[in-house]
Amino acid sequence: xxxxxxxxxxxxxxxxxxxxxxxxxxxxxxxxxxxxxxxxxxxxxxxxxxxxxxxxxxxxxxxxxxxxxxxxxxxxxxxxxxxxxxxxxxxxxxxxxxxxxxxxxxxxxxxxxxxxxxxxxxxxxxxxxxxxxxxxxxxxxxxxxxxxxxxxxxxxxxxxxxxxxxxxxxxxxxxxxxxxxxxxxxxxxxxxxxxxxxxxxxxxxxxxxxxxxxxxxxxxxxxxxxxxxxxxxxxxxxxxxxxxxxxxxxxxxxxxxxxxxxxxxxxxxxxxxxxxxx
Numbered sequence: 001x002x003x004x005x006x007x008x009x010x011x012x013x014x015x016x017x018x019x020x021x022x023x024x025x026x027x028x029x030x031x032x033x034x035x036x037x038x039x040x041x042x043x044x045x046x047x048x049x050x051x052x053x054x055x056x057x058x059x060x061x062x063x064x065x066x067x068x069x070x071x072x073x074x075x076x077x078x079x080x081x082x083x084x085x086x087x088x089x090x091x092x093x094x095x096x097x098x099x100x101x102x103x104x105x106x107x108x109x110x111x112x113x114x115x116x117x118x119x120x121x122x123x124x125x126x127x128x129x130x131x132x133x134x135x136x137x138x139x140x141x142x143x144x145x146x147x148x149x150x151x152x153x154x155x156x157x158x159x160x161x162x163x164x165x166x167x168x169x170x171x172x173x174x175x176x177x178x179x180x181x182x183x184x185x186x187x188x189x190x191x192x193x194x195x196x197x198x199x200x201x202x203x204x205x206x207x208x209x210x211x212x213x214x215x216x217x218x219x220x221x222x223x224x225x226x227x228x229x230x231x232x233x234x235x236x237x238x239x240x241x242x243x244x245x246x247x248x249x250x251x252x253x254x255x256x257x258x259x260x261x262x263x264x265x266x267x268x269x270x271x272x273x274x275x276x277x278x
Contacts, residue, residue: 001079003086007134010048010087014135019045022137022164024128027051027088028068029077032143032172032180037081039169040141048135049078051088056099057123068185087135094130102126106155108245112258113148113269116235124149125156132162140164145171145179147258147271151245171271173199179270186266194230195263201226202272205239205257209274214250223259233262242273253278 004010014020021040025033033049040047051074058064071088078086103125105114114121132140140157142150154166172180177199187195201223208219216239223237240246242254255274260267 001075001083001086003075003088005087005089006093007089010085010134013085014046014048017046020135020137020139021045021047022131022135022140023047023049023083024131024140024142025049025051025074026053026067026182027074028070028182028185029074030180030182032145034077034081035172036141036143036169037078037083039167040139041082043139043141043165043167045138046084047082048085048087048137049083050131050135051086052094052127052131054094054123054127055091056102056126057120059117059119063183063186068182094127099126103129103156103160105152106159108155109148109152111245112236112238112240113260116260121149121152125152128153129156129160129162132157132164137164139167141167141169143171144168144273145181145270147256148245177203179268181268183266183268188264191264191266195268197227197230197232198259198261198263198268198270199272201237202257202259202270205237206272206274209239209255209257209276212277214276216248220257227261231263235260235262235267237261239274251278252276 021043023036023040053067055064102122105121105125109121150168157164157166176196178196205219220237224234227234237259239248239257241248241252242256248255253276256271258271260269
């Protein structure tokens, strides 16, 4: 696997490739990222994983400075997963001057994460657009764990005509159901014991809806109450349509339940797709 640090070197390396598949990451990689690389591998072509902690998507006072930088480990994960090229630029390489041009995210970015993390998706869209222009991939793979982000990227790709196939990789989970995330490492030992409850509450909603329940607000409220009773601070638990992340109605068959909640000082997000019988 080649590890490159400049845009010029990456473009030179990719000039000889007829097909490129991109896997953008912020590093601190785990088995979930390895699965994304394996998904990319199946699409054929040269697999490029990017490792860049993007300041633009972090709120002031957020965890940008303490986000783990683990390049040696990340290279090991990527190489073992079958990655061909790791692109790990520093901040000056990506932003040689202050980034005054930003990509405005689509409407689908406004609710949920957009409400609780203002400016986040603008930062995501801006850096992903830059990575698309730098690597010029034919396919890009993003994890479904960040479900709204995947929807935002798909909308951006369509509206800006990048001509890139956007592929969603399935969420990889720990044995207790906790979605793998780079931020799981922030959990204290005690919080890690109970972190799987988020998945449990989403599973209850999925099972109820697929068994015929249609009281979506009541199901979401019950999940929220259960989490709060166990000491979580809940930002949201909502059932939405998969296509546009609109508030779900009884006429929607393809649904997703999404949640974000704080356990101690760690904010976790998760989601679960649901198929309702109409």
